[in-house]
Amino acid sequence: VNEFELIARFFTRPSRERAGVGDDCALIDAGDATLAITTDMLLAGRHFLPEADPAAVGHKALAVNLSDLAAAGARPRCFFLALALPAADAAWLDAFSRGLLALADRFGCELIGGDTTRAPPPGPLTICITAIGDVPREAVRTRGGALAGDDLWVSGEVGDAALALAAQAGEAALPAAHLAAVRRRLDWPQPRVELGVRLRGLASAAIDVSDGLLGDVGHLVERSGVGALIDWDAVPRSPALRTQPVGRQQDCALAGGDDYELAFTAPPAARAAVLQAAAGCRKPVAVTRIGTMTTTRELVVLDASGAKVETTRHPYDHFAR
Amino acid sequence: VNEFELIARFFTRPSRERAGVGDDCALIDAGDATLAITTDMLLAGRHFLPEADPAAVGHKALAVNLSDLAAAGARPRCFFLALALPAADAAWLDAFSRGLLALADRFGCELIGGDTTRAPPPGPLTICITAIGDVPREAVRTRGGALAGDDLWVSGEVGDAALALAAQAGEAALPAAHLAAVRRRLDWPQPRVELGVRLRGLASAAIDVSDGLLGDVGHLVERSGVGALIDWDAVPRSPALRTQPVGRQQDCALAGGDDYELAFTAPPAARAAVLQAAAGCRKPVAVTRIGTMTTTRELVVLDASGAKVETTRHPYDHFAR
Numbered sequence: 283v284n285e286f287e288l289i290a291r292f293f294t295r296p297s298r299e300r301a302g303v304g305d306d307c308a309l310i311d312a313g314d315a316t317l318a319i320t321t322d323m324l325l326a327g328r329h330f331l332p333e334a335d336p337a338a339v340g341h342k343a344l345a346v347n348l349s350d351l352a353a354a355g356a357r358p359r360c361f362f363l364a365l366a367l368p369a370a371d372a373a374w375l376d377a378f379s380r381g382l383l384a385l386a387d388r389f390g391c392e393l394i395g396g397d398t399t400r401a402p403p404p405g406p407l408t409i410c411i412t413a414i415g416d417v418p419r420e421a422v423r424t425r426g427g428a429l430a431g432d433d434l435w436v437s438g439e440v441g442d443a444a445l446a447l448a449a450q451a452g453e454a455a456l457p458a459a460h461l462a463a464v465r466r467r468l469d470w471p472q473p474r475v476e477l478g479v480r481l482r483g484l485a486s487a488a489i490d491v492s493d494g495l496l497g498d499v500g501h502l503v504e505r506s507g508v509g510a511l512i513d514w515d516a517v518p519r520s521p522a523l524r525t526q527p528v529g530r531q532q533d534c535a536l537a538g539g540d541d542y543e544l545a546f547t548a549p550p551a552a553r554a555a556v557l558q559a560a561a562g563c564r565k566p567v568a569v570t571r572i573g574t575m576t577t578t579r580e581l582v583v584l585d586a587s588g589a590k591v592e593t594t595r596h597p598y599d600h601f602a603r
Numbered sequence: 604v605n606e607f608e609l610i611a612r613f614f615t616r617p618s619r620e621r622a623g624v625g626d627d628c629a630l631i632d633a634g635d636a637t638l639a640i641t642t643d644m645l646l647a648g649r650h651f652l653p654e655a656d657p658a659a660v661g662h663k664a665l666a667v668n669l670s671d672l673a674a675a676g677a678r679p680r681c682f683f684l685a686l687a688l689p690a691a692d693a694a695w696l697d698a699f700s701r702g703l704l705a706l707a708d709r710f711g712c713e714l715i716g717g718d719t720t721r722a723p724p725p726g727p728l729t730i731c732i733t734a735i736g737d738v739p740r741e742a743v744r745t746r747g748g749a750l751a752g753d754d755l756w757v758s759g760e761v762g763d764a765a766l767a768l769a770a771q772a773g774e775a776a777l778p779a780a781h782l783a784a785v786r787r788r789l790d791w792p793q794p795r796v797e798l799g800v801r802l803r804g805l806a807s808a809a810i811d812v813s814d815g816l817l818g819d820v821g822h823l824v825e826r827s828g829v830g831a832l833i834d835w836d837a838v839p840r841s842p843a844l845r846t847q848p849v850g851r852q853q854d855c856a857l858a859g860g861d862d863y864e865l866a867f868t869a870p871p872a873a874r875a876a877v878l879q880a881a882a883g884c885r886k887p888v889a890v891t892r893i894g895t896m897t898t899t900r901e902l903v904v905l906d907a908s909g910a911k912v913e914t915t916r917h918p919y920d921h922f923a924r
Binding site: 291292293307308310312313314315317319320321322323325327328329359360362363364365366372375376378379383393394395396397399400401402406408410412414416 | 612613614628629631633634635636638640641642643644646648649650680681683684685686687693696697699700704714715716717718720721722723727729731733735737
């Protein structure tokens with residue numbers, strides 16, 4: 283029984299709201315506005331090391347939620363913070379709040395409520411954030427809108443966070459500059475908030491890449507009732523990842539997780555507009571066409587020789603590994 | 604440094620929204636509607652025993668959030684559930700989801716999103732719920748609206764949950780019928796949702812009694828910039844609590860916590876309307892006038908002889924005890 287099956291078995295029910303359990307965000311209509319809402323829980327020892335820089339932990343805890351809002355095309359508005367702390371550690375909280383609130387300020391996303399409690403020793407320190415964004419009703423975007431024939435795109439580069447974890451575990455050796463670059467991707471992910479907003483009306487479906495590209499595109503494929511054909515050679519990878527053996531490149535880029543890029547679909551007619559939207563961000567974002575949506579309901583990755591690419595790692599599943 | 608000081612020090616900032624960190628709910632305007640939003644985190648070993656009935660845990664996890672919505676006068680609409688589980692225990696999840704969703708169904712409050720993760724062994728099992736309710740903009744109610752001269756009211760009876768904990772700890776002896784009654788109050792709290800809605804336009808301020816009557820009225824007093832004079836003899840107590848020594852009665856009723864009743868203020872002219880609102884609930888709720896709001900900015904409890912009542916327990920503070 284994996285995480286997704288557990289959620290589906292006990293908690294999925296018919297819904298009045300626009301999008302429910304299983305999407306990046308829930309969408310609720312309030313008056314003449316639509317709100318996108320998402321929640322993520324992070325645990326010390328699972329999502330971050332207990333000795334990790336608390337400013338980075340604060341940044342990432344909010345970033346993963348803003349990334350979900352970006353997928354929905356929502357502009358961040360406010361968030362709630364629940365904390366379970368093994369101790370009242372003022373130095374940790376000071377740095378944590380600085381990392382958290384710096385990112386919040388960058389996107390005008392206000393902390394407006396929360397809950398603080400003491401975790402019974404030895405913890406773990408647990409952070410749960412619920413973030414809320416606005417999206418015009420006519421621009422609402424889910425995982426479910428992809429059509430056969432749409433292009434499949436991804437922002438930035440994928441696989442670096444997984445490579446950083448592999449290096450940390452001693453499985454991959456990297457020169458210092460590459461190591462610093464991939465660790466930065468792991469510890470300080472940059473949610474694609476502006477791109478998400480600029481893709482309103484262009485992208486037919488979107489998801490943020492948090493569980494690994496294949497796993498997340500798999501969710502999009504399933505919800506949209508289509509398939510996808512991905513061209514491995516087109517999948518954007520950093521210089522650091524490209525130095526690795528091809529098997530590791532494929533494991534990291536396709537099944538790695540923690541990328542917080544956007545995977546999205548758009549009709550071929552929108553290609554120029556998509557490139558323009560990405561280039562027009564205050565800090566321009568690269569977007570790359572990596573495949574096509576198909577009618578087959580299968581998710582297939584082919585390399586340049588036309589052979590199927592298989593990864594040795596499963597898409598991220600908390601209860602399977 | 605206590606919980607409230609930690610929150611205030613690192614996370615309180617000027618806010619654009621209607622009510623922010625420190626109120627039961629945050630209030631955000633969306634189009635022509637106002638949403639009340641609240642979040643609570645519950646940990647095994649702290650808020651419930653690991654061996655507790657999972658159906659009761661599911662019920663209470665949502666009930667404490669609905670109680671916050673009730674204070675704001677909001678009608679529950681939907682909620683988000685984040686879970687950190689030490690193991691994928693299908694039997695536990697099955698019972699938990701039944702307790703949770705039965706209460707959700709009772710109030711038409713839909714589960715629309717969440718996050719599930721595995722807690723590193725040995726846990727603790729952690730539940731974080733964020734609940735969202737609707738309230739008409741003109742009926743928005745906070746902790747901050749009490750005026751000197753207003754009556755202070757409380758719903759139901761207070762202190763039973765604390766008495767159940769004292770009995771569990773072997774500090775208080777109770778006959779079986781009383782023990783069952785107070786344990787029911789501890790394990791299956793009934794959020795005053797309907798009363799909260801019916802007090803729209805009548806109550807000038809409200810708070811739910813989760814941290815202990817004095818602690819919570821203290822928050823209300825502080826936010827409203829007034830004081831309160833409470834008549835100990837008027838504080839409503841159950842038959843079970845009334846069998847206890849007066850010192851324990853005062854500790855439980857004034858500083859006990861976990862009651863999930865509403866403490867609220869209303870002008871004396873609204874007395875008949877308040878009683879009618881409470882009596883008109885589908886399941887009528889008792890409401891009792893226990894004091895008066897004053898200009899002194901002090902919170903004082905007097906007994907029948909006019910002597911000040913002091914409790915030996917501090918209002919609930921996670922980091923102090």
